[in-house]
Amino acid sequence: xxxxxxxxxxxxxxxxxxxxxxxxxxxxxxxxxxxxxxxxxxxxxxxxxxxxxxxxxxxxxxxxxxxxxxxxxxxxxxxxxxxxxxxxxxxxxxxxxxxxxxxxxxxxxxxxxxxxxxxxxxxxxxxxxxxxxxxxxxxxxxxxxxxxxxxxxxxxxxxxxxxxxxxxxxxxxxxxxxxxxxxxxxxxxxxxxxxxxxxxxxxxxxxxxxxxxxxxxxxxxxxxxxxxxxxxxxxxxxxxxxxxxxxxxxxxxxxxxxxxxxxxxxxxxxxxxxxxxxxxxxxxxxxxxxxxxxxxxxxxxxxxxxxxxxxxxxxxxxxxxxxxxxxxxxxxxxxxxxxxxxxxxxxxxxxxxxxxxxxxxxxxxxxxxxxxxxxxxxxxxxxxxxxxxxxxxxxxxxxxxxxxxxxxxxxxxxxxxxxxxxxxxxxxxxxxxxxxxxxxxxxxxxx
Ligand code: PHE
Numbered sequence: 001x002x003x004x005x006x007x008x009x010x011x012x013x014x015x016x017x018x019x020x021x022x023x024x025x026x027x028x029x030x031x032x033x034x035x036x037x038x039x040x041x042x043x044x045x046x047x048x049x050x051x052x053x054x055x056x057x058x059x060x061x062x063x064x065x066x067x068x069x070x071x072x073x074x075x076x077x078x079x080x081x082x083x084x085x086x087x088x089x090x091x092x093x094x095x096x097x098x099x100x101x102x103x104x105x106x107x108x109x110x111x112x113x114x115x116x117x118x119x120x121x122x123x124x125x126x127x128x129x130x131x132x133x134x135x136x137x138x139x140x141x142x143x144x145x146x147x148x149x150x151x152x153x154x155x156x157x158x159x160x161x162x163x164x165x166x167x168x169x170x171x172x173x174x175x176x177x178x179x180x181x182x183x184x185x186x187x188x189x190x191x192x193x194x195x196x197x198x199x200x201x202x203x204x205x206x207x208x209x210x211x212x213x214x215x216x217x218x219x220x221x222x223x224x225x226x227x228x229x230x231x232x233x234x235x236x237x238x239x240x241x242x243x244x245x246x247x248x249x250x251x252x253x254x255x256x257x258x259x260x261x262x263x264x265x266x267x268x269x270x271x272x273x274x275x276x277x278x279x280x281x282x283x284x285x286x287x288x289x290x291x292x293x294x295x296x297x298x299x300x301x302x303x304x305x306x307x308x309x310x311x312x313x314x315x316x317x318x319x320x321x322x323x324x325x326x327x328x329x330x331x332x333x334x335x336x337x338x339x340x341x342x343x344x345x346x347x348x349x350x351x352x353x354x355x356x357x358x359x360x361x362x363x364x365x366x367x368x369x370x371x372x373x374x375x376x377x378x379x380x381x382x383x384x385x386x387x388x389x390x391x392x393x394x395x396x397x398x399x400x401x402x403x404x405x406x407x408x409x410x411x412x413x414x415x416x417x418x419x420x421x422x423x424x425x426x427x428x429x430x431x432x433x434x435x436x437x438x439x440x441x442x443x444x445x446x447x
Pocket of ligand 1: 020021022023024025026099223224225226227228230232318319321322
């Protein structure tokens with residue numbers, strides 16, 4: 001996407017926004033967090049976090065980005081000149097670097113599994129064999145690094161080439177396809193023998209298992225999944241035309257993302273129980289369970305190839321939105337050429353990614369604050385940096401911007417009609433509810 005070039009159509013914006021939101025967060029991270037946090041109760045808290053916290057941040061980032069038409073530093077500089085606000089841009093850049101570093105490792109696993117599917121490596125494997133296969137895949141030294149670099153390389157090429165011609169075209173086909181595939185898997189999953197326990201796990205809440213950590217995980221996952229708090233939405237919004245209805249776009253993004261997550265849960269959990277896999281298996285959950293389901297489906301091998309390809313596309317459309325945050329910042333603030341910004345970002349991300357990847361295998365003994373490097377990057381970004389980035393956005397819109405500016409932006413300068421009450425309700429959530437609740441959850445769980 002050329003600088004300040006902008007999206008061509010409303011549909012293009014939606015594809016890009018939903019593309020950023022829907023990714024490994026929905027199909028890989030959400031199911032395993034549901035598994036480790038006890039199921040239905042987690043999902044309920046997650047949904048509440050999406051509605052009450054993530055959505056107001058989505059609006060706020062949209063407002064800041066579109067109004068300023070600038071990167072994460074430039075935006076705050078333009079909207080709050082002669083203040084120190086622009087320094088918050090640093091948090092977004094840091095957060096994007098942290099996420100993309102471990103995200104590309106998992107992106108690499110999806111390419112690896114695509115290759116495995118295409119070469120029939122998991123046809124007729126047992127659950128134990130599939131567990132072993134996943135462990136081998138991620139703990140090896142060289143191959144995950146190669147796949148990670150391939151993933152990063154493709155991300156970079158797309159960011160270089162522009163979103164319009166490459167990724168938009170692909171996403172328009174692949175995202176609906178992925179959704180259909182996940183529905184097919186979900187249908188198979190709930191019709192497996194002994195899948196009922198999985199359905200209960202998903203829909204019958206047991207609130208006795210909830211701790212402060214559950215809230216923090218749900219909050220972090222809601223932000224991670226909707227891509228809020230990292231500046232991705234802000235940066236994309238800076239390419240959105242003044243005419244677009246940003247409230248509608250935000251709502252559509254949130255709805256598609258949430259639907260994907262729920263269907264992914266239904267696709268995976270019943271099968272997990274039916275196959276006797278432990279729901280708290282962790283990051284391997286999807287990679288172990290899905291190949292097993294494909295083995296139980298007609299044309300399973302073919303569907304597996306399609307699925308892992310579509311998952312890879314979903315991951316790429318998310319990773320480009322992270323890289324765009326960093327590249328737009330370097331381009332605009334340091335007047336670098338786009339190519340130079342991309343190369344510099346890649347060197348840094350790839351270096352960090354190497355450590356994330358090796359921390360699954362030969363560096364698994366290295367622990368920082370009790371976490372492997374991979375887990376540290378994952379948890380610190382989702383549970384601390386994203387909430388912080390989101391908090392900053394809502395505080396800025398609620399407390400620093402004038403209410404008239406906010407209303408002007410929400411209504412696209414009067415083009416989109418909302419009643420005063422609707423505008424007021426959104427504002428109330430942005431100004432009071434979101435900041436107070438986010439701060440409370442983060443502070444309570446940290447101390
Ligand atoms: N939302 C993406 C996903 O679910 C991940 C992401 C996080 C993308 C933060 C951009 C910014 O996979």
